[in-house]
Amino acid sequence: MARRVKTRKHNKTILLVVEGETEQIYFSQMKSYERLAGITVVPKLAKRSSPVHIMKEAIKANDDAIYDYIWCVFDRDSITATKPTNFDEVYEQAKAKGIHFAESLPCFEVWFLMHYVLPSKYYTSSISVENALCHHLKGYCKETQWLRKTDIYGILKQYQPVAINNARKIDATNIETPDPDATFSKVYALIESILEKN
Numbered sequence: 001m002a003r004r005v006k007t008r009k010h011n012k013t014i015l016l017v018v019e020g021e022t023e024q025i026y027f028s029q030m031k032s033y034e035r036l037a038g039i040t041v042v043p044k045l046a047k048r049s050s051p052v053h054i055m056k057e058a059i060k061a062n063d064d065a066i067y068d069y070i071w072c073v074f075d076r077d078s079i080t081a082t083k084p085t086n087f088d089e090v091y092e093q094a095k096a097k098g099i100h101f102a103e104s105l106p107c108f109e110v111w112f113l114m115h116y117v118l119p120s121k122y123y124t125s126s127i128s129v130e131n132a133l134c135h136h137l138k139g140y141c142k143e144t145q146w147l148r149k150t151d152i153y154g155i156l157k158q159y160q161p162v163a164i165n166n167a168r169k170i171d172a173t174n175i176e177t178p179d180p181d182a183t184f185s186k187v188y189a190l191i192e193s194i195l196e197k198n
Helices: 021-034 051-064 077-081 087-096 109-113 126-134 144-149 152-157 160-176 187-197
Strands: 012-018 039-045 069-075 100-105
Touching (some): 012 051, 051 069, 051 087, 069 187, 100 109, 109 126, 160 187
Parallel strands (some): 012 069, 069 100
């Protein structure tokens, strides 16, 4: 009788190429908080914070074939203000390679705000979002030291279903009546993707 050979399950790897330290800290905290089994999440701070450079780093990582999944996490406020001429081309190239996007307009903090309220349709700047967030998350500060000592993921975790629901509502509204300036965040899709693979 042939011996049954045990095969080790492949540990799935997810690379997140992120724009700033806020995102990197949040996803690092998520990693330790969720105790993800069978998944390695790597939140990597991009060398340059522009969306085009983030996507180019993701494309290079994809070509190196080290990761099972790659996500780009960036703010769209800089694109809305002055869209780089090659943005659409690089975006389509990344999509064609199976790279995913967790974009927010105007900024990542919209995702945090969604844990408490359905955001206003238009936030003109990241400062306006941060001010709104401070009404719910007292003392919120984008400074690295504050973010590192605050368990931001743990604080928001209990409200995560609310945030996902709010993000989906905004998505549905934007599909019905497309508006390139309307506030949104696709971070919920990334969160769901990580948790589903767990």
